[in-house]
Amino acid sequence: MTRYRLAFAITGAVAMLFPVYWMVVTALSSAADMKGPGLHLWPTSIRWENLTDPLSKFPYGMWAVNSVFIAVVAVVLTVVINLMAGYAFAKLRFPGRNVLFILIISTLMVPVQVVMVPQFHLVVDFGLIGSDWGVIVPRLAEAFGLFMARQFMMAIPDELIEAAQCDGSSQWRIFRTVVLPLCRPLIAVLVIFTFMWRWNEFAWPLIVLKDPESYTLQVGLLFLKNQYGQDYGSLMAMSLLSMIPMLVVFALFQRHFVEGMARSGIK
Amino acid sequence: MATVRTRRAREALTGLAFAAPAVAVFAVFMFWPLIQVFWISLQQTRGFGIAKWVGLQNYQEILSDKIFWTALWNTALYTAISVPLCLVAGLAAALLLNKRMPARGLIRAIFYLPAVISGVSSALIGAWLFNEDIGLVNRILDVVGLGPVPWQSEGVPALLSLVAISLWIGIGFNMVVYLAALQGIPREVFEAARCDGASRWATLRRITVPQLGPTTFFLIVIGIINSFQVFDIVYVMTGGGPGNSTTMLVTYAYSAGFEQRQQGYASAIGVVLYLIVLVMTIVQWRVNKRRDVA
Numbered sequence: 001m002t003r004y005r006l007a008f009a010i011t012g013a014v015a016m017l018f019p020v021y022w023m024v025v026t027a028l029s030s031a032a033d034m035k036g037p038g039l040h041l042w043p044t045s046i047r048w049e050n051l052t053d054p055l056s057k058f059p060y061g062m063w064a065v066n067s068v069f070i071a072v073v074a075v076v077l078t079v080v081i082n083l084m085a086g087y088a089f090a091k092l093r094f095p096g097r098n099v100l101f102i103l104i105i106s107t108l109m110v111p112v113q114v115v116m117v118p119q120f121h122l123v124v125d126f127g128l129i130g131s132d133w134g135v136i137v138p139r140l141a142e143a144f145g146l147f148m149a150r151q152f153m154m155a156i157p158d159e160l161i162e163a164a165q166c167d168g169s170s171q172w173r174i175f176r177t178v179v180l181p182l183c184r185p186l187i188a189v190l191v192i193f194t195f196m197w198r199w200n201e202f203a204w205p206l207i208v209l210k211d212p213e214s215y216t217l218q219v220g221l222l223f224l225k226n227q228y229g230q231d232y233g234s235l236m237a238m239s240l241l242s243m244i245p246m247l248v249v250f251a252l253f254q255r256h257f258v259e260g261m262a263r264s265g266i267k
Numbered sequence: 268m269a270t271v272r273t274r275r276a277r278e279a280l281t282g283l284a285f286a287a288p289a290v291a292v293f294a295v296f297m298f299w300p301l302i303q304v305f306w307i308s309l310q311q312t313r314g315f316g317i318a319k320w321v322g323l324q325n326y327q328e329i330l331s332d333k334i335f336w337t338a339l340w341n342t343a344l345y346t347a348i349s350v351p352l353c354l355v356a357g358l359a360a361a362l363l364l365n366k367r368m369p370a371r372g373l374i375r376a377i378f379y380l381p382a383v384i385s386g387v388s389s390a391l392i393g394a395w396l397f398n399e400d401i402g403l404v405n406r407i408l409d410v411v412g413l414g415p416v417p418w419q420s421e422g423v424p425a426l427l428s429l430v431a432i433s434l435w436i437g438i439g440f441n442m443v444v445y446l447a448a449l450q451g452i453p454r455e456v457f458e459a460a461r462c463d464g465a466s467r468w469a470t471l472r473r474i475t476v477p478q479l480g481p482t483t484f485f486l487i488v489i490g491i492i493n494s495f496q497v498f499d500i501v502y503v504m505t506g507g508g509p510g511n512s513t514t515m516l517v518t519y520a521y522s523a524g525f526e527q528r529q530q531g532y533a534s535a536i537g538v539v540l541y542l543i544v545l546v547m548t549i550v551q552w553r554v555n556k557r558r559d560v561a
Contacts, residue, residue, distance in 0.1 A: 002366075002368065005363060005366060005368060006368050006369065008363055009363050009364060009368060009371075009374050010374070012360060012363070012374075012378065013373075013374045013377040013378065016377050016378055016380065016381065016435065016438070017377050017380070019381075019392045019396060019435065020380070020384075020392075022392070022395075022396065022403060023392055023395075026395065034401060035401045039406050039407070039410060080288075081288045081289050081292065082289065084285045084286070084288060084289070085285065085286050085288070085289030085290075087285055088281075088282045088283075088285035088286035089286065092278055092279075092281055092282030092285060093275070093278055093279065093282060094278070094279040094280075094281075094282030094283050094286070095279060095283075097282065097286075100286065100290060103293070103298065104289070104290075104293050104297075107293070107297045107298075107301075109492060109544055109545070109548045110297070110301065110541065110544070111492075111495070111496040111517070111537075111540055111541070111544055112496070113496060113498065113517045113520055113521065113537060113540065114301070114304060114537040114538070114540055114541045114544075115297065115300035115301060115303075115304055115537070116520075116521070116524065116533075116537070117304065117307055117524050117530045117533050117534045117537065118299070118300035118301075118303035118304050118307060118534070119296060119300050120524075120525075120530075121303070121307075122295070122296065122299075122300065137292075137296070138296040140292040140296070141289075141292045141293045141296045141297045143293075143297075146289060171278075171281040171285075172281075175285070196383055199385070200383075200384075200385035200386060200387075202385065202386055202387050202498075202499045202502075202503075203498050203499065203502075203521065207521075207525055218385055218386075218387045221387050221388065221391060221503075222387060222502075222503055225391060225394070225503065230398070230400070230401065232395045232398075235391060235395075236391070236392075236395065239387075239388045239391050239392075242385070242388065243384055243385070243388055246383050246384065246385070247383075249383075250376075250380065250383045254376050254379075257379065257383065258375070258376075258379060258443050
């Protein structure tokens with residue numbers, strides 16, 4: 001039985017991995033090879049032009065720079081905002097706390113597309129259309145991260161905070177020296193998930209960014225799809241390149257991904 | 268007494284200060300747009316011209332708009348196929364990988380991997396695998412003798428190719444949530460079943476599945492809400508085609524708002540989508556509440 005079980009599991013894993021494997025094969029093969037007679041499931045010769053050709057023809061480097069800038073700035077700002085708010089909603093009493101928290105959490109279920117037109121108007125009014133900041137700023141309202149931060153910080157014992165208060169520390173100091181050091185696992189999850197959401201985001205940058213030079217990798221990939229048509233070699237090579245940062249983050253912090261997801265599921 | 272009061276006042280001020288950045292971004296970029304979307308949905312905007320007040324006309328147009336109903340039907344059909352498949356496959360994977368086995372962690376990670384790949388990249392893989400002329404799926408079907416399937420030129424196969432990719436992306440999340448829930452079932456329940464001589468299949472049907480009920484319900488609701496918002500893979504893989512046979516609510520709203528530049532109409536579609544998601548959220552909330560009471 002155990003042997004069957006393992007066989008099933010490995011078959012499943014191979015099937016799940018196959019599309020990525022096929023990307024790699026395509027990225028290394030010539031178009032003729034992929035079309036030609038005889039079906040190969042492995043590359044028969046390696047064609048580096050799939051990599052070099054699009055890199056020299058299109059501003060792929062710019063797209064990568066834009067993607068990195070947007071993801072990094074968005075992660076830093078979002079995580080700081082969520083940690084501060086999480087602390088306020090978990091540990092500090094202030095008027096309107098519950099109402100505000102419920103209002104924020106209720107936006108969890110709001111599809112992004114419901115508010116895309118008004119958000120677009122705002123970005124136009126602020127003069128941010130076509131800029132990285134137009135992509136970043138509206139997405140700082142991230143309810144899921146705020147929710148996770150609050151849940152995590154509720155579990156921090158009040159005594160720790162009160163003891164620090166008796167020592168005469170300011171709240172800002174307590175937040176920095178007592179609370180944040182206890183929040184390492186939370187911060188890891190927030191950073192990883194926010195990075196993934198911003199790195200993979202497509203619809204919103206597609207709306208905000210107009211000039212091909214200003215595209216992110218995801219929008220750029222769509223642009224390339226329209227350029228290359230049936231020639232998937234270059235497209236798969238560029239798509240693979242764009243996945244590398246995410247794959248590295250996943251390989252390093254795989255446990256956090258799974259735990260964060262499971263936590264979101266149980267609540 | 269005075270010191271207590273000043274301390275409370277100070278705590279309130281600090282609390283507001285800590286919450287202020289979040290409250291500010293939510294107020295400007297979520298709450299305000301959520302009010303505005305109703306307002307804009309009552310206007311007619313064509314191109315960059317000045318908006319004209321038209322009352323409920325956009326909603327009337329929606330009612331008689333064939334493409335809207337097609338999009339709603341496609342979205343519902345896509346949801347109805349993809350959510351249950353994801354659920355069953357996720358549960359099967361969780362049951363399979365819940366027991367100890369070599370390389371279990373790695374296998375679990377592989378199942379979860381597609382969930383971290385961007386929608387655009389997943390859609391590009393899909394577009395390539397399901398390419399009608401030279402894609403791998405049709406080449407294999409050709410070798411096996413099942414002939415080429417019109418993945419791109421006919422509606423139903425195109426929708427099914429989207430479902431296949433959504434399955435590939437979604438199994439991992441369902442598996443992870445089910446795995447966590449399986450940990451929560453008390454061991455004694457299974458041991459009791461084994462003592463009573465229950466078969467594996469009976470244990471699964473009578474014990475495991477019912478015990479996972481709340482999790483299944485949660486995954487169904489999340490699955491429906493996510494499916495109703497599917498955009499990236501559809502936009503990149505089929506572009507809503509052929510014809511409008513894979514146009515979804517959200518891709519239709521996007522094209523109305525940002526390709527045809529009828530932002531009032533797009534907002535009206537957004538409001539309808541909002542209402543659908545709201546109803547589903549309320550259903551979930553009521554069911555959970557009833558369960559908590561019971």
